[in-house]
Amino acid sequence: MSQVLCSSRLPERWNGWIGEEGGMQQMVDILLRLPGGLKLSPRSVGEKIVALFPKTPLVDKLEVAGPGFINISLSKDYIIRILTETLRSGVRPPPLDKRLRVVVDFSSPNIAKEMHVGHLRSTIIGESICRLLEFLGHDVVRVNHVGDWGTQFGMLIAHLQDTFPNYLKESPPIEDLQAFYKESKKRFDDEPEFKKRAYECVVKLQSFEPESTKAWNMICDVSRKEFQKVYERLDITITEKGESFYQSRMVTIVQELESKGLLIYDEGRKVMFGREQDIPFTIVKSDGGFTYDTSDMATIKYRIEEEKADWLIYITDAGQATHFVVLQHCAKKAGIFDPKKVRFDHVGFGVVLGEDKKKFKTRSGETVRLVELLDEGKQLLVKSISGESVYLRSVDTVLMN
Known part of the structure; x- marks a missing residue:
């Protein structure tokens, strides 16, 4: 369009209104509006467009009809050739300007709990996005950010020790992990002595004490086997990299944020604001423990700096939308995330x-x-x-x- 109009004097009011990439509707709109401003008839403008229209094998003929409408006839030979190639070779994606490394975080169930219907949406949406991006030619990394760390493992380990005291020598026959979890939770709520011992087990696990670590691995393995059965039924390919993977990196990210003066003390907690109007991220709890916020900060740093991601996609329920907005602003403020270099998308879905x-x-x-x-x-x-x-x-x- 700019080529067509360059030979005519364009009024200043049209500057910036016409671009190189206008669609057909925009072209028609321009065609109907321009004549009065340029003192040309609509047909004259149409003839100029046809005269300067670039040659393409897709178009067989262009002609001006009536007061200035442009009729475009597509080339039957070209269409037949394209359809024949499609039938022979299948549908092929357009060439990529740049092949991106895309990290897609989806599914992500919690260890020791069964997958529920909500996980179905995250899993199916995530897998669909991965397949589409792979079809287009991108390098896709599927990540299962399972919840395999936290205080709940203290009560699970303590209950395992009581229920299967010989667990170090024989693999405990835990058939229903959901029931096992409920039993341990009830004891945690009802028995003060058990609750105290559960916290002690958490401390041992966090210090990687051998017996506690083995018990933790046993519990995780039971869950993994159940998860894998579901993934096989759904034909899902995904690589587990859960919260436990980032434990040492959480320590590092806290040190980094402190050294940059980004943490604020608030009632015993260490928090970080991405923007003044945002809710803060709790990076360190008052008891010295870490949170999901800490984990996600360590995770985004790993994915950008070590996984070399060009594009990050998180698939969760829509209720976490605010969390991911804050994550972007905190990571940007920390110098970890640059939206001009790395694309970030949260794909939210409604609850079932x-x-x-x-x-x-x-x-x-x-x-x-x-x-x-x-x-x-x-x-x-x-x-x-x-x-x-x-x-x-x-x-x-x-x-x-």
Whole structure:
């Protein structure tokens, strides 16, 4: 369009209004508006566009019709050739300007807890994004940021020691980790002595005491096996790199933030503000422990500086949107993240709702297990293929919300 108009004197009011990349609708809009300002008839403007239109194998003929409309006839030979190539070679993506290294964080269940229906959305959306980016030619790193660290492991280890005292010599037969977790949580809430011992186990684990570390590994392995069964059913490929991986890096990030004068003492905590109007990140708790905020700061530093990521994508429920906004501002303030060099996206999704428009749970009030939902979906599929008309409430609810 700029080439067409360069031979005419363009009024100053049009400056910046016409770009090189205007769409067809913009071209038509311009065509209808320009004549009055340039004292040209619409047909004259149309003829100028046709005369200067670059040659392309896609277009067979251009002609001005009526008062100034441009009719474009596509080349049948060109379209036939493109369709033939597509049939022979399949659909191919357009060439990349630059191949990016993309780290996609998705699924991310908690160790010692079963995957629930909410994990289904994160997992499927994340895998879909990964496959699309790989199809386009990008270097994609799938990351499962599992919750495999924290104070909850103290009560799990203490309960393991009581329930399976011979665990160091024989692998404990924990068949239902969810029930095991509930048992340990009940003891933690009801038994002061057990609670005290659970905290002692946390301290031992954080100092990597051998027996506690072995117990922790056993518990994690039970969860991993259950997670893997789900991933295989869904045909998901993902690499685990959980919170425990970043423990030493959390110490480093705290030291870095302190050396830069970015931490503020607040009622015993060490907090950081990305911007004045943001809620702060709690980097160190009053008891000296770390938080999810600390973990995410260490994680983004690792992914940018060591994974060499050009693009970071986090797949979580929409309720965490504010957290990721604060993460970007804190990482930018710390000199870790530069939005001009690294792209950052949070892909948020809604929670799975039941018929009461509340978080989808079973009749007993518990979160719906993903394994049960997949089993039910399989039954629905089999009956559908066999011609039976069937309606399963849970599957329909998940799909419709």
